[in-house]
Amino acid sequence: MWMGLSYVCWGISAVLALWMLYDWFKVDTTYSEDVLTSSREGELEAVSEKHRI
Amino acid sequence: MTAAVETAQTTTIHGDRVSLLRVLGPAHVWALGVGIVLVGEFTGWNFSADKGGALAALIVCWIVGLLYTSVAMIDSEVTSTVAAAGGQYAQAKHIVGPLMAFNVALFLVFAYTMLEVSDAILLGDTIVAKAGVEGLTHNSFIAATIVVLAWLNYRGVLMTLNVNFVITAIAYVSIVILFFSVSPWTQGAVLKLNELVTPGNALPYGWIGVIAAFQFGIWYYLGIEGTTQAAEEVRSPARSLPYGTMAGMITLLIAAAMTWYVCASMMPWEYLGITYYPLWDAGKLSGSPLLENLLFIATLLSALASANGCINDAARAWFSLGRDRYLPSWFSAVHPKYRTPYRSILFLLPIALAFAFIADLNQAITFSILSGVLQYTFMSINIMMFRKKWPLGSIRRGYTHPFHPLPAIVLFCLCMVTFFAIFLGFGSQLIAMTVFYFLISLWFHFYRYKFVRRGDQFSMPWPKPQGY
Numbered sequence: 001m002w003m004g005l006s007y008v009c010w011g012i013s014a015v016l017a018l019w020m021l022y023d024w025f026k027v028d029t030t031y032s033e034d035v036l037t038s039s040r041e042g043e044l045e046a047v048s049e050k051h052r053i
Numbered sequence: 054m055t056a057a058v059e060t061a062q063t064t065t066i067h068g069d070r071v072s073l074l075r076v077l078g079p080a081h082v083w084a085l086g087v088g089i090v091l092v093g094e095f096t097g098w099n100f101s102a103d104k105g106g107a108l109a110a111l112i113v114c115w116i117v118g119l120l121y122t123s124v125a126m127i128d129s130e131v132t133s134t135v136a137a138a139g140g141q142y143a144q145a146k147h148i149v150g151p152l153m154a155f156n157v158a159l160f161l162v163f164a165y166t167m168l169e170v171s172d173a174i175l176l177g178d179t180i181v182a183k184a185g186v187e188g189l190t191h192n193s194f195i196a197a198t199i200v201v202l203a204w205l206n207y208r209g210v211l212m213t214l215n216v217n218f219v220i221t222a223i224a225y226v227s228i229v230i231l232f233f234s235v236s237p238w239t240q241g242a243v244l245k246l247n248e249l250v251t252p253g254n255a256l257p258y259g260w261i262g263v264i265a266a267f268q269f270g271i272w273y274y275l276g277i278e279g280t281t282q283a284a285e286e287v288r289s290p291a292r293s294l295p296y297g298t299m300a301g302m303i304t305l306l307i308a309a310a311m312t313w314y315v316c317a318s319m320m321p322w323e324y325l326g327i328t329y330y331p332l333w334d335a336g337k338l339s340g341s342p343l344l345e346n347l348l349f350i351a352t353l354l355s356a357l358a359s360a361n362g363c364i365n366d367a368a369r370a371w372f373s374l375g376r377d378r379y380l381p382s383w384f385s386a387v388h389p390k391y392r393t394p395y396r397s398i399l400f401l402l403p404i405a406l407a408f409a410f411i412a413d414l415n416q417a418i419t420f421s422i423l424s425g426v427l428q429y430t431f432m433s434i435n436i437m438m439f440r441k442k443w444p445l446g447s448i449r450r451g452y453t454h455p456f457h458p459l460p461a462i463v464l465f466c467l468c469m470v471t472f473f474a475i476f477l478g479f480g481s482q483l484i485a486m487t488v489f490y491f492l493i494s495l496w497f498h499f500y501r502y503k504f505v506r507r508g509d510q511f512s513m514p515w516p517k518p519q520g521y
Contacts, residue, residue, distance in 0.1 A: 002180075002184035002186045002189050003186065003188070003189060006189060006190075006193040006194070007193070009193040009194055009196065009197035010193045010196065010197075012197055012200070012201060013193075013196040013197050013200040013201070016200050016201060016203075016204040017200050017402075019204070020203070020204060020207055020399060020402075021399075023207075023395075024395065024396070024399060027388060027389065027390075027395070031071075031389055033383075033386075035071055035389065036071060036386040036387065036389065037375075037376075037382050037383070037385045037386050037387075038070040038071050038072075038387075039070060039071060039072040039073065039376060039385060039387045040070065040072070040376075040512070041137045041138070041139075041143065041285070041373070041376060041377075041512040
């Protein structure tokens with residue numbers, strides 16, 4: 001049973017790793033780099049917290 | 054360049070930037086912090102008994118508890134104000150400066166990646182120990198742990214931390230069940246503390262043994278500061294982060310006390326200090342197959358929860374470095390559907406696998422602890438600078454920690470003691486790591502920093518600091 005479980009673990013690892021690589025390729029070829037890296041730090045705070053200088 | 058600026062303006066105007074999702078609440082923050090740490094009760098803390106005896110393990114439980122209470126209080130105040138992914142990295146960037154921030158981010162990535170590696174090795178070794186089958190190795194279980202959890206993290210933070218909440222809660226409840234199953238109110242029936250810990254063997258190496266025990270006493274709470282990495286994904290950072298972190302710290306103090314009491318009352322310190330499975334062993338010694346199996350499953354779940362949280366945190370720290378161009382901005386990509394830092398998750402995946410296959414558990418744990426203590430030392434200096442530059446009343450704080458500067462001083466002193474303890478046990482690794490951070494700092498200062506957009510990296514809408 002344990003050896004079987006070991007093989008199942010290898011199988012699951014391979015399938016999920018391949019899926020992530022496929023999804024990575026799909027995303028990177030569908031969206032532009034500017035969109036993917038458009039996240040900015042602190043945007044929400046800039047709206048909710050205003051301090052007078 | 055012009056096209057990039059135009060795109061940025063367009064996305065800002067239309068509000069279609071791809072950013073991390075704000076979907077988490079205090080329970081997720083608790084699950085992240087306690088999830089990372091709880092494995093330390095199932096293995097790790099007990100090696101402090103080997104260094105100084107059972108009583109030393111209890112003394113460091115409380116003193117290191119003081120260290121981490123200071124960490125949690127300080128972290129809660131700063132993070133409730135600097136609510137950005139990267140946690141302590143974002144704090145260092147705003148309060149100390151870029152070089153400190155770069156180093157802190159590396160401390161974070163090393164601490165969490167090495168802890169993830171340790172968790173995966175522990176999980177694999179635990180299954181192999183349970184199976185007792187000749188020819189069965191831990192490699193497949195290590196691979197599955199790291200890849201499945203990376204996939205979970207890739208698919209979204211909400212599901213990742215929902216899973217963490219459930220498995221952490223089960224592991225925690227198992228400690229409570231064990232505690233009440235061995236009649237903790239009656240000595241002599243199952244527990245034999247008065248026979249196992251006597252004035253003659255309580256501190257077999259004297260007080261220097263207590264100092265040496267600090268190195269592994271860290272394991273009672275290592276990683277609770279990881280809650281801050283969720284800062285950009287919680288719905289209300291000012292409320293959720295202090296609440297989740299402090300609740301997590303209280304939870305861990307209770308778990309640590311119960312764990313020590315049960316284990317020290319069932320195993321002699323000579324065995325307690327060398328076993329890899331103190332709680333599972335306690336379950337076996339209770340004589341109940343149900344408890345034995347429960348603690349076996351809980352050991353696996355705690356390792357899974359810890360590795361899961363570590364992947365989450367290491368990826369966010371790496372992602373933040375990319376977003377500020379401290380590393381190539383390629384790493385700052387956010388998945389447009391799952392809203393996770395998917396490239397950072399994928400980049401760190403093979404690194405964790407490689408370390409898990411080639412490193413041994415002790416080395417991985419030591420590198421994780423070293424990076425953690427470096428980070429705590431920074432935090433004690435950071436809060437002093439924070440209070441000096443932006444005194445109370447100058448900016449809005451979600452939480453203000455009491456007794457300042459006492460927690461910062463206590464934290465700094467205890468970090469120094471821990472460094473000395475690590476030097477006693479792993480002096481060469483301490484020196485090697487210090488040299489590594491020194492060289493990488495030179496690289497950042499003389500080469501990498503010219504790529505950083507200096508004005509863009511300071512994002513908090515704060516007034517000028519006092520004295521500037």
